[in-house]
Amino acid sequence: MSGLFITIEGPDGAGKSSVVKRLVKAIQEATTKPLIVTREPGGSEIAERIRDILLDPIHTVMDDRTEALLLAAGRRQHVVEKINPALERGDIVLCDRFVDSSIAYQGQARGIGIEEVKAINEFAIEGLRPDLTIYLDVDAQVGLNRIKDKSSNRTQDRLELEEVAFHEEVRRGYLALIKAEPSRFVTVDASQSEEKVFNEVWEIVKEKL
Template identity: 90%
Template sequence: MSGLFITIEGPDGAGKSSVVKRLVEAIQQTTDRPLVVTREPGGSEIAERIRAILLDPIHTNMDDRTEALLLAAGRRQHVVEKINPALQRGDIVLCDRFVDSSIAYQGQARGIGIKEVKDINEFAIEGLRPDLTIYLDVDAEVGLNRIKDKNSNRTQDRLELEEVAFHEEVRKGYLALIEAEPNRFVTVDAGQSEEQVFDDVWKIVRERL
């Protein structure tokens, strides 16, 4: 049996983490297939160390291309160490963010270029593609306000601290990806209640299981 690779994407504040947490429980109650839950940036020991560098607010002078290259490097390690072995075993892999995030954030919002970011990530993933990508769509300002309300007691990470205009470009990047690959993406309106968002997501995932 081949594995099933599901990714959850969306701008900051779309509610990805909450959806993933609830999906884990729902999937485990529905199937006996092993489930590997992971995230990006990060997901393996080396990639998590790269994540810490990438998201630390102190690194305000990080060059945009350095950011993109670090993400691709962490992704490579994550794929080799965790994702590919799980898929080869026939497991379900549920990942919070993958290559699409880099294309939207660094390719579109940073202005590095969609093709340029795709190319460095293709080198990292060697053709690996999610079987299903669920995109949680939310207005940039709404998402950022959610983050501020929810995380008032912690420091926001380096990307969350970007201006609204940056996050609007992120959303634009995602929408372009969806238009280019409509068969892989399913969009869910993340402006709804948390319960309704999860219900919509779970219906999509359950059909694939």
């Protein structure tokens, strides 16, 4: 595939959505290459419906493995319907979360097992890997505090409502992934101001472009 696949990862409250929003404008101004902006869970019509089920706070009885399998199913549809066609056309794909999120959240924090979650996702993605993954690192409690500050304008989703211990495990999962695959990941300290975080991220992306 001739396109460029960039993913943005991080715990809840790391500021991924804000970074992605600013990156879109910066990339579009820097290149004439088509840019596809997407997210997970979701990204295509079917996958967005799966997202609604996954994140609805009402689904408190959802089994951990059901959660992991639904994420992989949505990811499969997203890859075949949106990501792979864009990369085959030579487009830039910017995605808010990908497989690494499942490994950190379900493999590590839910305790299903990193290798087990990798296996079901490998079936879904058939070897697809991001060319670059930017990990926005933030302390779990800091991230949750940010979410609570914003929650007056929206309802927190099912994963955001988990206890701080869960989110600490998420962070541990990400750090283990980075240690295992340092050539793909670039870590940015997301406890800095939004401006500083974006500037660092943009320098990394600009170099890749």
